[in-house]
Amino acid sequence: MSFLRPKDDTQPWKGRYQPYDLIKELCIAVGVIGLLAVALTVLFSSPDDKSSTISQWSHELPADFATAAAKELDETSDTAAYGPPYNHNGEGQHAAFLYPQKWLGVSHPINTAADFVIKPLETVPNDAALQSAVAEYKAAPEKQKKEWSEAYAKPLEEYSTAVEEKKTLPSTVSVDPSTGTVTVKASGAGPVGTMMTSLQSLAQSGGLEGGLVTSSGQFFQTDYTKPLLFMADGGLLAKRAEGLHLLGEQWGMMNETGSFPGQPWLWLYALWYQVEPFKSSENADVLVMLVMGVLSLAFVCIPFIPGINRLPRKIPIYKLIWREHYRAS
Amino acid sequence: MSAPPTNPSKSWTVKVREKGVEALPPERLLPDGQPTYVASWIYVFGVASIASLIVIIGSGCILALKGPAWWHFTGVGHFFNSIHMWSVELFFFAMVVHLWGKYWMASWRGGRGRVWVTGAITFLVAVPAALTGYVSQQNFDAQWISTQAKDGLNSVGVGAFFNVTNFGQMYSYHILLLPIAVVGLVSAHVLLVRRNGVVPPFEIDTKKAAIAATSPDRGGPPPPPPSTATGAQS
Numbered sequence: 001m002s003f004l005r006p007k008d009d010t011q012p013w014k015g016r017y018q019p020y021d022l023i024k025e026l027c028i029a030v031g032v033i034g035l036l037a038v039a040l041t042v043l044f045s046s047p048d049d050k051s052s053t054i055s056q057w058s059h060e061l062p063a064d065f066a067t068a069a070a071k072e073l074d075e076t077s078d079t080a081a082y083g084p085p086y087n088h089n090g091e092g093q094h095a096a097f098l099y100p101q102k103w104l105g106v107s108h109p110i111n112t113a114a115d116f117v118i119k120p121l122e123t124v125p126n127d128a129a130l131q132s133a134v135a136e137y138k139a140a141p142e143k144q145k146k147e148w149s150e151a152y153a154k155p156l157e158e159y160s161t162a163v164e165e166k167k168t169l170p171s172t173v174s175v176d177p178s179t180g181t182v183t184v185k186a187s188g189a190g191p192v193g194t195m196m197t198s199l200q201s202l203a204q205s206g207g208l209e210g211g212l213v214t215s216s217g218q219f220f221q222t223d224y225t226k227p228l229l230f231m232a233d234g235g236l237l238a239k240r241a242e243g244l245h246l247l248g249e250q251w252g253m254m255n256e257t258g259s260f261p262g263q264p265w266l267w268l269y270a271l272w273y274q275v276e277p278f279k280s281s282e283n284a285d286v287l288v289m290l291v292m293g294v295l296s297l298a299f300v301c302i303p304f305i306p307g308i309n310r311l312p313r314k315i316p317i318y319k320l321i322w323r324e325h326y327r328a329s
Numbered sequence: 330m331s332a333p334p335t336n337p338s339k340s341w342t343v344k345v346r347e348k349g350v351e352a353l354p355p356e357r358l359l360p361d362g363q364p365t366y367v368a369s370w371i372y373v374f375g376v377a378s379i380a381s382l383i384v385i386i387g388s389g390c391i392l393a394l395k396g397p398a399w400w401h402f403t404g405v406g407h408f409f410n411s412i413h414m415w416s417v418e419l420f421f422f423a424m425v426v427h428l429w430g431k432y433w434m435a436s437w438r439g440g441r442g443r444v445w446v447t448g449a450i451t452f453l454v455a456v457p458a459a460l461t462g463y464v465s466q467q468n469f470d471a472q473w474i475s476t477q478a479k480d481g482l483n484s485v486g487v488g489a490f491f492n493v494t495n496f497g498q499m500y501s502y503h504i505l506l507l508p509i510a511v512v513g514l515v516s517a518h519v520l521l522v523r524r525n526g527v528v529p530p531f532e533i534d535t536k537k538a539a540i541a542a543t544s545p546d547r548g549g550p551p552p553p554p555p556s557t558a559t560g561a562q563s
Contacts, residue, residue, distance in 0.1 A: 010439030013529045017362035029373075029380035033419055037384055040418075041411035048401060048410075049469040085489045093484040104486030222497025229494065232476040241473050248477070256463075257470050260414075263459060265421045269481075285484035293485075300449040303437030312435040313531060321434060322530040325366040 047258040049244070054212075054227060057236040058203035059180045063163070063173065066182040067156040068234035069199050072112040073192065074149035077233040080112040086229070087111065093286040101286070108225055113149075116230050120211040121198055130198045133191035140190070148190035155186055180204055248273055268292070358523050366530050371430035374423045375522075381420035382515060386508065388413040393504050397467060417459055424452055436528040444525060447518040454510050461503035464493050475499075 058065040071077035075089065083090030085107040092101030121134050137145060155172035162169050172185045182200060186193060202208045212226040231237055241247055244257045254270045256262030272278045272288040281287055303309050312318060319326060391409045392400060400406035428448065437445040464475040475493040482488040492498055 008438055008440075010529060012439070013364045013366070013526065016365045018365050018367075020361060020363040020367075022359055022361075025376055026380065029376045030383050033377060033380040033416065034384050036419060037381075037388075037412045037416045040415040041408060044411075044415075045407065046411035046414045047468075047470065048407065048466075051468050051472050082483075084486075085483055085492075100486035101484050101488075104489035107489040108492060222500070223492075223495040225492060225494040228472060228476055231472070237473055237476060240469060244469075246473055257468075261418050263463065265425070265456060265459070283484070285481045289481050289485045296453055300446055300453070302432065302449070303442045303445050309435065309437070312433045315433070317433040318435075318531050321369050321371050321430065322366055324368040325530050328365070 044260070047256055047260050049240075049257040052231065052236050052240060053206070054203050054209040054231060055206040057231060057234055058200055058208075061234070061236055061239070062177075062180040062182045062200065063156065063159055063175045064235045065203060066184070066196060066200060067153070067160045068230070069117060069196060069203075070149065070153035070156050070192075071233065072116040072230065073118075073196070074146060074153050075113055076153070077112055079110060079116075079229045079233050093283040095283060095286045095290055098286070098290075110226065110229065112230075113145075115215060115226055116212065117195065117199060119215055120202060120208055121195055123207075123211055124198060124202060127198065130194060133194035133198075136191045137195060144190070147188065148192045152184060152186045152189040152192040152196060155184055156182075268295070353520065353524055358520075360523075364527060364529065367527050371426070371434075372527075374427035374430060377423035378420060378427050379515065379519070381416050381423055382511070384416040385413060385420055386512075388416060389504065389508070397465060397500060401467065413462075417462070421455070421459070424455070428452060434528055435531070438528055439525070441521070441525045441528055444518065444521045447514055447521060451511060451514040451518060454507065454514060458503065458507035458511055460493075461499045461507060465496060465500045465503050467496070471496075 054065075068077060072080060075081075079086060081089050083092040084101050084105055087106060087110055091099060094101070118134060118138065121130060124130055137148070140148070155170060158170045159173040161167075174183045175181070176183075180200075184193060184196070199208070202211070209227045212230060213221045213224060215226065216223075238247065242250075244255075246255050246257070251267075251270045251274070254263045254266035269288065269292050272291060273284060278284045278288055278291075298305060298308075388409050392406070392413060395406060400410035431445065431448065460474075460478065464471050464478065478493045479488055482491060482493060491502075
């Protein structure tokens with residue numbers, strides 16, 4: 001007997017055997033489960049809510065799109081400040097001395113200003129004014145770029161805050177919901193106004209999401225990291241998710257659209273986000289992942305954990321499981 | 330003129346065969362009898378998990394044959410997608426009940442630690458197998474779940490090589506790499522169960538505690554002889 005191998009006097013079974021047809025049992029089980037799956041399919045089907053598009057976003061929430069795009073350009077969006085694996089603008093999350101996000105480095109480099117705004121605009125043909133504005137922006141010193149983009153982003157952020165807090169909307173931003181156009185009165189924004197108006201048009205035409213997917217120059221593409229991150233920086237996905245009870249405080253991604261069961265096996269993972277200290281921590285993700293890592297290891301090692309491996313003997317649920325055996329003997 | 334046969338003692342093939350038959354003789358691999366204590370509904374959930382996995386793979390193969398977008402625009406495709414989804418739900422339900430049942434039986438007793446470990450790892454590997462399916466759906470669920478899941482994975486560095494917003498990578502994981510891992514683990518788990526036998530009730534411990542201290546045999550039960558497998562219901 002040792003710490004890892006507690007006393008175990010379990011003996012091989014020397015009693016009687018009963019007839020058993022393993023293959024027949026498996027075939028019957030497959031048949032029953034198959035029928036059950038068909039019955040559930042006929043009764044409930046499965047959810048398939050159409051994906052959102054950048055075009056839809058820029059039409060339905062034009063000011064939100066313009067605000068997100070402005071933040072991408074002045075590199076203050078969530079993605080711009082994310083850190084690894086997208087850029088070096090932050091260290092990412094950490095737990096005490098553990099910085100795994102930083103240690104693994106930048107594997108999917110994203111420069112939000114260049115990738116989400118400038119490069120897509122450079123693909124717009126037959127627009128001399130736009131290309132001139134882009135060229136002026138690119139040629140400017142970094143400090144000038146920052147001043148222009150911040151000057152444009154500021155009224156949009158004020159507008160966004162006013163909408164969120166249901167206050168009087170600032171006169172510097174006007175939105176025409178019928179056409180989805182956003183007009184920003186921003187002094188000192190240089191060429192940014194022209195660029196952002198064109199970006200809005202490009203997005204509404206459906207050209208932006210395609211441009212983001214194929215920005216690597218490859219014809220065939222399956223990586224949607226850029227358009228997804230751009231959209232996640234805006235409010236459309238979150239707005240839809242809130243309506244479908246998918247936000248983090250609504251137990252997040254373990255749910256599924258509609259009233260479908262989703263991934264209930266993630267309940268313990270989602271639980272930690274609902275309680276302190278994780279709930280309010282800036283490092284909630286890494287802390288929850290570490291807790292789940294430790295619990296997962298413990299789950300695998302249950303046979304070797306003193307106390308936990310003796311609990312089944314002390315709580316006689318086994319008497320219920322083997323009641324036929326005990327009754328017979 | 331044929332080449333002389335390989336010396337059996339040096340043949341890798343013979344060695345693997347002999348080891349395999351020694352570990353799992355045919356009558357233990359595919360028994361036609363089982364101990365009389367295996368008489369509870371809880372035992373159904375192990376085979377139900379495997380049956381669900383078979384339905385998952387079957388429906389997944391049909392979806393794979395037609396491509397990832399098929400189920401969005403055809404009724405038949407949506408039907409098979411629904412079967413796929415519900416069999417996944419049944420798989421996890423059966424597996425969780427199976428795991429709880431095996432915990433309360435302390436099914437790692439009698440040298441069966443590896444049986445528990447392979448079962449537990451199967452559950453843990455099945456979670457990302459399902460997650461990669463959810464983020465490969467190409468609908469709003471996939472958009473939302475991938476943009477939410479990325480933060481947890483990125484925070485521990487996993488996102489550097491496992492990018493949930495990369496549909497191509499996730500689809501490969503979902504239809505090939507993780508199913509291979511799950512099927513491999515389930516196979517190992519089942520073979521270990523067959524090798525060690527189903528864990529006996531606690532009662533055996535009490536009655537034969539004295540024997541336990543002296544018995545050199547800590548392996549699984551002897552394969553049930555067919556002659557004892559008739560009319561032995563207790």
